[in-house]
Amino acid sequence: MMTSTAKSVFYYSFYMMGMGLVLLFIPNLILGMFGFAPTNDIWIRILGLFAFCAGMLYFYCGRTNQMGFFRISVSERIVFFLGMVGIVLFLPANPMLILIGSVDLFGALWTALTLRNSS
Secondary structure, three states, X not given: OOOHHHHHHHHHHHHHHHHHHHHHHOHHHHHXXXXXXXXXXXXXXXXXXXXXXXXXXXHHHHHOOOHHHHHHHHHHHHHHHHHHHHHHHHOOOOOHHHHHHHHHHHHHHHHXXXXXXXX
């Protein structure tokens, strides 16, 4: 049976893999939803592949209750959110990036709360 912390990471993995697949195969769908211009640039697809592969790690670690991974994932997702905020503040970037990063922040907070409650 998965712990509540494992579930938070396991469920987050579906977001990562789903976002990854969309960016890999139909990137302009998600780009348009967030107000970005359509693109044929290969880098968005590479990002999608990376996100999908990272999602596979979250899936596996959630299923196998990898506590060390759960702990580092909290910091990693908060850093990702802060990076998105920094990009928007200091570079000419669409503020919708903060919304994308917010999913990571909320996932990190959920995992952090479950970690705190389990100790």
